[in-house]
Amino acid sequence: MPRMTVNGEAVEAAAEPRLLLSDFLRHTLGLTGTHVGCEHGVCGACTVLIDGRPARSCLAFAVQCEGAEIMTVEGLEEGPLHTAFRRHFALQCGFCTAGILMSLTAFLRETPRPSEREVREVLSGHLCRCTGYTPIVAAALEAADA
Amino acid sequence: MTGGERIEDRALLRGRGRFIDDLPAPPRTLHAAILRSPHAHARVGRVSAPEGVRLFSGQEIAAGLRPFIAVLRTPMRHFPVATGKVRYVGEPVAVVLAEDRYRAEDALELVEVEYEPLPAVVSPSAAIAEGAPLLHEAAGTNLANRRRFSYGDPEGAFAAADHRFAIEVRYPRSAVTPIECFGLVAAWDPDADAFEVTAPFQGPFALHPVMAAALGVPANRLRLRTPPDSGGSFGIKQGLAPYIVLMAAVARLAGRPVKWIEDRLEHLTAAGSATNRETRLEAAVMADGRVTALRYRQLEDCGAYIKAPEPATLYRMHGAMTGAYDIPNLEVENSIAVTNKTPSGLNRGFGGPQVYFPLERLMHRIADRLGLDRLEVLRRNLVKATPHRTASGALYDSGDFGAVIDLARPALDELHARRAAVRAEGRLYGVGMAAAVEPTVSNMGYITTVLEHEQRLAGGLKNGALAAATVAIDPHGGVTVTADSIPQGQGHATVLAETVARMFGLTPRDIRVVTEFDSARDAWSIAAGNYSCRFAPAVAGTAWRAAGSLRDRLARLAAARLDLPLEDIRFEGGMVGAGPDKEVPFARLAGLAHWSPGTLPQGVEPALRATEFWSPPELGPPDAEDRINASAAYGFIFDICGVEVDADTGRVRIDRYATAHDAGRLLHRPMADGQVRGGLSNAIGATLFEAFVYDEAGQPLAGTFADYPPPTACEVPDPEILHLESPSPFTPLGAKGIGEGNAMSAPPCIANAVADALGVEDLELPLTPARVAALLP
Ligand code: FES
Numbered sequence: 034m035p036r037m038t039v040n041g042e043a044v045e046a047a048a049e050p051r052l053l054l055s056d057f058l059r060h061t062l063g064l065t066g067t068h069v070g071c072e073h074g075v076c077g078a079c080t081v082l083i084d085g086r087p088a089r090s091c092l093a094f095a096v097q098c099e100g101a102e103i104m105t106v107e108g109l110e111e112g113p114l115h116t117a118f119r120r121h122f123a124l125q126c127g128f129c130t131a132g133i134l135m136s137l138t139a140f141l142r143e144t145p146r147p148s149e150r151e152v153r154e155v156l157s158g159h160l161c162r163c164t165g166y167t168p169i170v171a172a173a174l175e176a177a178d179a
Numbered sequence: 180m181t182g183g184e185r186i187e188d189r190a191l192l193r194g195r196g197r198f199i200d201d202l203p204a205p206p207r208t209l210h211a212a213i214l215r216s217p218h219a220h221a222r223v224g225r226v227s228a229p230e231g232v233r234l235f236s237g238q239e240i241a242a243g244l245r246p247f248i249a250v251l252r253t254p255m256r257h258f259p260v261a262t263g264k265v266r267y268v269g270e271p272v273a274v275v276l277a278e279d280r281y282r283a284e285d286a287l288e289l290v291e292v293e294y295e296p297l298p299a300v301v302s303p304s305a306a307i308a309e310g311a312p313l314l315h316e317a318a319g320t321n322l323a324n325r326r327r328f329s330y331g332d333p334e335g336a337f338a339a340a341d342h343r344f345a346i347e348v349r350y351p352r353s354a355v356t357p358i359e360c361f362g363l364v365a366a367w368d369p370d371a372d373a374f375e376v377t378a379p380f381q382g383p384f385a386l387h388p389v390m391a392a393a394l395g396v397p398a399n400r401l402r403l404r405t406p407p408d409s410g411g412s413f414g415i416k417q418g419l420a421p422y423i424v425l426m427a428a429v430a431r432l433a434g435r436p437v438k439w440i441e442d443r444l445e446h447l448t449a450a451g452s453a454t455n456r457e458t459r460l461e462a463a464v465m466a467d468g469r470v471t472a473l474r475y476r477q478l479e480d481c482g483a484y485i486k487a488p489e490p491a492t493l494y495r496m497h498g499a500m501t502g503a504y505d506i507p508n509l510e511v512e513n514s515i516a517v518t519n520k521t522p523s524g525l526n527r528g529f530g531g532p533q534v535y536f537p538l539e540r541l542m543h544r545i546a547d548r549l550g551l552d553r554l555e556v557l558r559r560n561l562v563k564a565t566p567h568r569t570a571s572g573a574l575y576d577s578g579d580f581g582a583v584i585d586l587a588r589p590a591l592d593e594l595h596a597r598r599a600a601v602r603a604e605g606r607l608y609g610v611g612m613a614a615a616v617e618p619t620v621s622n623m624g625y626i627t628t629v630l631e632h633e634q635r636l637a638g639g640l641k642n643g644a645l646a647a648a649t650v651a652i653d654p655h656g657g658v659t660v661t662a663d664s665i666p667q668g669q670g671h672a673t674v675l676a677e678t679v680a681r682m683f684g685l686t687p688r689d690i691r692v693v694t695e696f697d698s699a700r701d702a703w704s705i706a707a708g709n710y711s712c713r714f715a716p717a718v719a720g721t722a723w724r725a726a727g728s729l730r731d732r733l734a735r736l737a738a739a740r741l742d743l744p745l746e747d748i749r750f751e752g753g754m755v756g757a758g759p760d761k762e763v764p765f766a767r768l769a770g771l772a773h774w775s776p777g778t779l780p781q782g783v784e785p786a787l788r789a790t791e792f793w794s795p796p797e798l799g800p801p802d803a804e805d806r807i808n809a810s811a812a813y814g815f816i817f818d819i820c821g822v823e824v825d826a827d828t829g830r831v832r833i834d835r836y837a838t839a840h841d842a843g844r845l846l847h848r849p850m851a852d853g854q855v856r857g858g859l860s861n862a863i864g865a866t867l868f869e870a871f872v873y874d875e876a877g878q879p880l881a882g883t884f885a886d887y888p889p890p891t892a893c894e895v896p897d898p899e900i901l902h903l904e905s906p907s908p909f910t911p912l913g914a915k916g917i918g919e920g921n922a923m924s925a926p927p928c929i930a931n932a933v934a935d936a937l938g939v940e941d942l943e944l945p946l947t948p949a950r951v952a953a954l955l956p
């Protein structure tokens with residue numbers, strides 16, 4: 034029965050030791066905004082914030098997160114990043130988007146005035162098949178400027 | 180042109196999308212895991228598991244099924260699960276069910292299968308060679324089909340040519356792997372003897388009767404629904420069809436609903452890919468660079484089974500084998516092989532890359548061999564005027580190809596200057612270009628080009644491409660639109676809302692687009708689905724026409740009500756009529772039709788719901804001479820790029836990419852550009868990084884995104900996108916396709932640039948650093 038905070042709410046739910054955090058969030062808690070694209074740590078779709086840091090929820094077990102603060106896409110406040118994504122058409126199917134929003138949120142907090150190169154490097158931890166990345170880069174730079 | 184924000188984005192950005200694995204499963208659902216073959220070729224013996232494992236063997240499942248029907252009638256029977264023999268690594272052998280996915284995967288470990296391995300054959304040329312191991316003994320050969328075609332007088336042209344130049348290409352297998360894998364929920368209703376399946380299947384719905392027939396039920400007993408959202412497809416989710424049959428059959432056997440979510444390993448090994456193809460292309464060339472004839476010898480590798488709609492990859496381009504060029508004489512020999520690899524299927528660009536790579540590489544070579552300017556040779560051969568009928572029957576509908584090239588001309592000049600400057604510093608820099616015609620809205624009859632004409636006549640000639648859309652107006656004037664397009668991220672809801680809003684003088688917000696598709700309720704036909712860029716040219720136009728017929732009804736109602744001549748009625752700003760004092764709110768008018776059907780003027784139909792079907796009349800069946808217009812409209816693309824090759828590592832960096840398009844009328848410019856960027860990034864992956872490689876024994880070498888690496892934000896450049904809009908006369912809104920073109924044009928464009936940088940003639944994809952390093956001067 035791991036206890037943690039998810040999007041600011043205290044959560045306690047049964048979890049077998051092998052239950053992945055991604056499955057715990059999606060299927061135990063019903064927070065299906067976090068997506069799973071590979072389950073081997075490459076695509077970045079499942080990225081959430083664990084204690085403020087981006088982490089692949091497909092590579093963590095729910096029980097490891099005892100006492101942690103988890104933030105998922107559902108917990109993000111609507112802000113400049115969302116607006117910029119809409120303005121720049123930075124998503125198509127939207128399957129990769131949640132993970133990217135989580136990484137960029139953490140990144141822009143630490144690097145409020147990033148260069149394009151830095152944004153591209155952060156994004157290189159995420160696969161997007163639809164957009165060709167440029168609109169995402171543009172959205173991130175605009176959100177940083179906002 | 181419109182181009183507002185996407186309706187889809189708010190939910191997706193807040194994590195409120197509804198993808199297949201997000202939907203609640205029906206009560207008592209069991210979760211499936213598939214036991215897959217570890218062998219490329221083997222006989223399957225006993226399949227067993229300890230008591231308590233809910234196991235369904237291939238034999239057991241197939242006993243209730245019929246083999247898939249196919250265009251090519253061969254004795255190569257195909258079931259969604261192996262029976263007796265496995266023919267590729269990853270082929271389903273059995274299914275186990277459990278209370279959740281973890282337990283289902285645990286149970287897989289307990290299943291024992293007796294295999295008797297057999298020698299495998301991996302390359303198509305080896306497969307059709309004498310003495311190769313046979314995949315389907317009943318067929319007696321691995322050559323599923325061979326046909327020869329001749330148009331004009333290729334022999335005469337080759338005899339009269341000043342030169343003959345040839346190129347040989349082994350085009351590898353790759354796939355645009357969506358980030359969301361497959362998934363579905365299947366249930367069987369014993370009382371109705373009917374199946375219900377929810378899956379992000381993308382069509383073509385020509386496969387719906389194929390699936391129903393495999394299940395042994397009439398098509399009205401296979402209800403297929405799609406979830407509201409799908410995490411990309413790019414063709415590959417057509418490959419859900421066999422799994423729909425497999426899991427529906429298992430749900431019937433188990434008497435419980437079954438849910439299956441594919442994992443990435445399964446996807447990369449068994450979901451399917453574009454075909455690999457071995458091509459020899461020869462050109463008859465005059466001294467001035469004019470090409471008078473082409474001769475293709477293509478050997479297609481469909482993998483272990485010719486899975487419907489294959490061999491469509493080989494025939495989609497059949498009318499357009501001369502690409503963007505006016506070449507009157509053409510000879511084509513098409514052979515189709517089966518090998519011990521995953522069955523091929525739809526993928527972005529569908530059949531285009533395999534043709535344009537040899538063609539555009541050869542045009543580059545012709546110029547170089549003759550010492551002529553590459554662009555000059557390209558232009559000399561270009562189709563000069565449209566409409567243009569190609570040698571093999573395509574009807575290029577519209578556009579001025581030369582004018583599109585002119586758009587990109589300044590960028591090309593700049594690249595040449597840049598090349599000179601970079602080379603002066605001793606670095607390796609190359610410039611490439613490629614021209615391509617992008618076919619859009621597939622003719623459902625083109626696949627029958629693989630048959631002899633007599634066979635076609637016997638089976639009934641096939642042609643056309645029906646699109647369907649429904650528009651309904653409720654008593655408060657709310658407008659609802661459904662269409663047979665099955666979006667997978669392309670923003671169809673936004674474009675449909677904007678299109679229909681325009682017809683009624685409303686705002687997109689007034690329109691609700693329902694993207695979940697339901698085969699039991701929605702209007703559809705076999706062409707339904709999301710492929711061959713049919714949305715903008717066919718589906719959006721059909722919705723426009725459906726809205727138009729309702730507008731006509733409302734206009735007559737308004738004219739009678741306001742006592743105005745019909746021609747004065749306008750729809751603007753939510754009002755209908757002829758300006759202040761002579762108008763009525765759209766919503767009132769709609770209410771009238773619903774509440775007072777008895778008082779409507781004579782001849783005005785009260786129903787405010789219209790379903791429209793549309794099929795382009797230009798799409799005839801293949802004629803007796805095998806000429807086929809395989810698509811309704813044809814866009815044009817001219818791409819240029821500059822690449823720098825790292826002289827130490829062989830790494831290719833795309834320095835600049837410009838792509839000029841004529842996609843007809845653009846319905847939503849930012850999304851059209853999004854299609855270009857996405858298609859280009861997929862093509863960069865296929866050109867530089869991705870390939871499904873198999874070892875000699877038929878073992879796939881890529882099971883993760885680490886071994887099959889799609890490009891990231893660091894490898895994909897920001898392209899310069901240029902547009903010319905020549906509306907197609909054949910589509911309701913004048914739109915042509917734009918989503919697939921760069922998948923066709925970019926591989927040869929980049930390869931031409933790399934060849935230019937290295938000063939070499941022959942290149943094989945993907946151009947990985949190791950491969951390029953071996954070619955360094
Ligand atoms: S699902 Fe976790 S990185 Fe891909």
Ligand code: FES
Nearest residue numbers: 125126161162163
């Ligand atoms: S938007 Fe589809 S994968 Fe990124």
